[in-house]
Amino acid sequence: MTTQPPESFLELRDLRIHFPTEDGLVKSVDGLSYKLERGKTLGIVGESGSGKSVTSLGILGLHKGGNAKISGEIWLDGEELVSASADHVRTLRGKKMAMIFQDPLSSMHPFYSVGAQIVEAYRIHNRVSKAVARKHAIDMLGRVGIPQPDRRVDDYPHQFSGGMRQRAMIAMALSCDPELLIADEPTTALDVTVQAQILDLMTDLQREFNSALIIITHDLGVVAELSDDILVMYGGKCVEYGTAEDIFYRPEHPYTWGLLGSMPRLDREPTERLLPIKGTPPSLINVPSGCAFNPRCAFAGRTDGKATSQVPDLLETEGGHLVRCHMPRAERRSIWDNEIKPMLEST
Amino acid sequence: MTSHEDHDDRSGAEVLLSVQGLQKHFPVTKGLLRRQVGAVKAVDGVSFDVRKGETLGLVGESGCGKSTTGRLITRLLEPTGGKVVFEGHDITHMSASRIRPLRRDMQMIFQDPYSSLNPRHTVGAIVGAPFRIQGIKTEQGTKKAVQDILELVGLNPEHYNRYPHEFSGGQRQRIGIARTLALKPKLIIADEPVSALDVSIQAQVVNLLEDLQNELDLTYVIVAHDLSVIRHISDRVAVMYLGKIVELADRKSLYDTPMHPYTNALMSAVPIPDPARRKDRERIRLQGDVPSPLNPPSACRFHTRCWKAQEVCKTVEPPLVELAPRHQVACHFPENAPEPDRATPAATVSA
Numbered sequence: 001m002t003t004q005p006p007e008s009f010l011e012l013r014d015l016r017i018h019f020p021t022e023d024g025l026v027k028s029v030d031g032l033s034y035k036l037e038r039g040k041t042l043g044i045v046g047e048s049g050s051g052k053s054v055t056s057l058g059i060l061g062l063h064k065g066g067n068a069k070i071s072g073e074i075w076l077d078g079e080e081l082v083s084a085s086a087d088h089v090r091t092l093r094g095k096k097m098a099m100i101f102q103d104p105l106s107s108m109h110p111f112y113s114v115g116a117q118i119v120e121a122y123r124i125h126n127r128v129s130k131a132v133a134r135k136h137a138i139d140m141l142g143r144v145g146i147p148q149p150d151r152r153v154d155d156y157p158h159q160f161s162g163g164m165r166q167r168a169m170i171a172m173a174l175s176c177d178p179e180l181l182i183a184d185e186p187t188t189a190l191d192v193t194v195q196a197q198i199l200d201l202m203t204d205l206q207r208e209f210n211s212a213l214i215i216i217t218h219d220l221g222v223v224a225e226l227s228d229d230i231l232v233m234y235g236g237k238c239v240e241y242g243t244a245e246d247i248f249y250r251p252e253h254p255y256t257w258g259l260l261g262s263m264p265r266l267d268r269e270p271t272e273r274l275l276p277i278k279g280t281p282p283s284l285i286n287v288p289s290g291c292a293f294n295p296r297c298a299f300a301g302r303t304d305g306k307a308t309s310q311v312p313d314l315l316e317t318e319g320g321h322l323v324r325c326h327m328p329r330a331e332r333r334s335i336w337d338n339e340i341k342p343m344l345e346s347t
Numbered sequence: 348m349t350s351h352e353d354h355d356d357r358s359g360a361e362v363l364l365s366v367q368g369l370q371k372h373f374p375v376t377k378g379l380l381r382r383q384v385g386a387v388k389a390v391d392g393v394s395f396d397v398r399k400g401e402t403l404g405l406v407g408e409s410g411c412g413k414s415t416t417g418r419l420i421t422r423l424l425e426p427t428g429g430k431v432v433f434e435g436h437d438i439t440h441m442s443a444s445r446i447r448p449l450r451r452d453m454q455m456i457f458q459d460p461y462s463s464l465n466p467r468h469t470v471g472a473i474v475g476a477p478f479r480i481q482g483i484k485t486e487q488g489t490k491k492a493v494q495d496i497l498e499l500v501g502l503n504p505e506h507y508n509r510y511p512h513e514f515s516g517g518q519r520q521r522i523g524i525a526r527t528l529a530l531k532p533k534l535i536i537a538d539e540p541v542s543a544l545d546v547s548i549q550a551q552v553v554n555l556l557e558d559l560q561n562e563l564d565l566t567y568v569i570v571a572h573d574l575s576v577i578r579h580i581s582d583r584v585a586v587m588y589l590g591k592i593v594e595l596a597d598r599k600s601l602y603d604t605p606m607h608p609y610t611n612a613l614m615s616a617v618p619i620p621d622p623a624r625r626k627d628r629e630r631i632r633l634q635g636d637v638p639s640p641l642n643p644p645s646a647c648r649f650h651t652r653c654w655k656a657q658e659v660c661k662t663v664e665p666p667l668v669e670l671a672p673r674h675q676v677a678c679h680f681p682e683n684a685p686e687p688d689r690a691t692p693a694a695t696v697s698a
């Protein structure tokens with residue numbers, strides 16, 4: 001059933017990941033497609049529960065053997081992974097692709113020293129002696145900014161502070177120079193000064209190894225600093241995709257406008273009021289009919305009733321900028337220019 | 348506080364809360380006999396005033412003592428030293444029975460909208476609890492009073508008989524806020540009121556706090572680690588580092604001309620949501636993590652990470668002094684200080 005392998009380093013085609021539960025089918029990821037090249041960074045933002053983590057776990061093959069129903073294609077460097085065996089995908093983890101998980105404590109084993117875990121990860125892909133691997137582990141810990149790495153290498157995860165643990169996780173994920181690195185909220189639990197160190201570190205290492213980077217976060221500042229392209233998710237689907245400039249300077253989806261309006265910014269004079277999105281995130285079991293965003297959208301009335309009856313397609317507006325909304329393009333642009341943008345900038 | 352111009356200056360208003368030299372040292376014990384081997388100096392000499400109707404923001408990194416300060420003010424914790432004065436009464440060591448009536452006037456909102464509500468109680472029971480605990484009779488009964496409050500915070504009064512798990516995070520935080528409002532408090536201490544919420548929901552709760560302040564003439568102390576949220580919501584801001592206030596100023600002066608090196612580092616570390624800014628950005632890179640409050644660095648506690656540190660910073664503690672109108676800083680070599688050349692360190696002057 002697979003089609004032609006793509007040119008791109010990573011390409012998702014119509015990926016669907018659904019979970020059967022007692023309450024019904026949870027459509028966590030529902031028709032997601034995107035591409036990513038080596039050396040480039042994709043930022044993924046979206047409401048909590050919109051399917052960001054489930055997508056990434058899917059790429060790593062971590063839903064295999066579970067109850068998830070997966071369809072579509074995931075192409076990584078010429079190989080299709082949805083149809084590949086769990087065993088085969090496991091051999092790709094570490095060197096071909098690696099992930100920094102949302103919660104660093106749960107992804108490090110409490111009973112093994114930090115060093116032992118890096119050594120183990122490294123030796124899966126590199127036929128080297130324990131002593132060489134240990135030297136590599138110390139080297140990696142030093143590079144992620146752990147002080148006195150030759151002494152701390154034998155510490156257990158609980159002996160590290162939150163920031164150090166996150167850095168150790170990154171050292172582990174990077175120990176085999178992965179070609180694709182997925183960082184899921186890598187800095188959410190960290191203080192801003194530590195976050196700044198980690199973000200610098202990730203971009204340095206990406207430059208050095210020319211790896212592809214996917215960064216998932218709710219922090220629009222973090223995506224703006226790191227991303228070449230940005231994908232905005234809502235209710236298991238991509239609602240807007242474009243370059244960082246498209247998303248920040250000429251966004252066309254009402255949900256993206258809502259995200260921008262909800263966020264106080266340090267780089268501008270404070271606005272009088274924030275402009276929140278009304279209501280709450282959708283259920284993924286009873287997804288609102290038509291456009292999933294319609295119950296919360298201030299512009300749902302401007303689409304001739306289509307908002308509640310028809311799922312809008314993800315269509316290109318200009319130069320690779322994709323938007324999923326029934327409103328005509330001219331109207332979206334005029335709303336952004338005349339209604340939304342002035343409000344975000346007003347003081 | 349929703350009006351963001353300079354006439355916002357509340358310096359003429361009456362002081363509602365005054366905190367003087369507040370300290371909290373948690374003993375660290377060891378062995379079967381629980382011998383004390385040290386102390387975590389979680390809060391170590393914190394002083395500030397909060398005027399009626401104003402919002403004071405407390406920011407700083409994890410573990411700097413923000414929550415502990417909030418808990419000391421509301422007397423959820425017993426201070427080791429210093430004073431808390433509320434409406435002119437010294438409440439620092441007031442007995443539980445004498446403090447009870449004051450509890451009505453001073454309420455706390457907690458960070459976690461999930462664990463701070465009892466899952467087995469209905470919304471009505473949760474929001475109505477303060478009436479029962481304080482033995483207060485309302486004119487048309489507790490139910491009506493509770494439903495009025497639910498409406499005030501943007502919840503449907505018909506939610507009275509529902510349970511917390513039936514609500515989203517943002518709605519649960521509204522329930523928490525409704526509970527604190529039940530007794531018409533004068534002062535609300537909010538500990539990270541929005542940090543557990545989605546960005547879009549955060550904005551709803553921030554706006555709600557602002558509306559309630561205007562409607563009910565509330566005074567807030569808001570604790571948060573997010574500098575953007577704190578700037579949006581506060582009139583004055585205190586920056587804490589390892590149990591001490593290192594800078595305290597009106598919002599505008601703090602964000603436009605931060606003087607303490609730590610404040611500068613914090614602000615420069617915040618990622619800016621503007622792709623054009625990523626190239627030309629010069630960020631102050633702080634080395635390492637915050638040191639342990641068990642063994643804080645001597646004198647200026649920031650000296651182990653400060654790029655301006657000199658010998659004097661390790662030996663003489665810089666006092667918190669007013670270097671510009673309503674702008675206090677604790678640093679020997681401040682940035683953006685009014686005099687172009689501050690050759691003499693502050694401490695040699697005041698020592």
Ligand SMILES: Nc1ncnc2c1ncn2[C@@H]1O[C@H](COP(=O)(O)OP(=O)(O)OP(=O)(O)O)[C@@H](O)[C@H]1O
Pocket residue numbers: 019021026027028046047048049050051052053054055218284
């Ligand atoms: N194993 C599972 N079984 C059933 N539902 C699941 C499972 N894993 C995830 N989900 C659901 O899929 C949806 C998407 O989850 P996901 O973790 O991808 O969200 P997210 O976008 O990463 O959110 P956050 O920003 O909160 O991390 C959620 O509604 C979640 O409850």
Ligand SMILES: Nc1ncnc2c1ncn2[C@@H]1O[C@H](COP(=O)(O)OP(=O)(O)OP(=O)(O)O)[C@@H](O)[C@H]1O
Pocket residue numbers: 373387388389407408409410411412413414415416572640
């Ligand atoms: N009950 C306690 N016993 C011992 N130490 C404590 C206790 N409560 C807090 N501490 C310590 O006091 C210091 C200050 O803690 P506090 O919770 O006030 O920090 P915070 O500024 O609120 O941090 P965060 O941003 O992580 O919430 C920390 O080092 C903490 O570990």
Ligand code: SF4
Pocket residue numbers: 253254255291292293294295297298299300303307312324325326327
């Ligand atoms: S399709 Fe309609 S409801 Fe959906 S985002 Fe566009 S305007 Fe809003």
Ligand code: SF4
Pocket residue numbers: 607608609647648649650651653654655656657660665677678679680681
């Ligand atoms: S007193 Fe010295 S070490 Fe402390 S912040 Fe100022 S310059 Fe830095």
Ligand SMILES: [Mg+2]
Pocket residue numbers: 052053054102184
């Ligand atoms: Mg997630």
Ligand SMILES: [Mg+2]
Pocket residue numbers: 413414415538
């Ligand atoms: Mg706290």
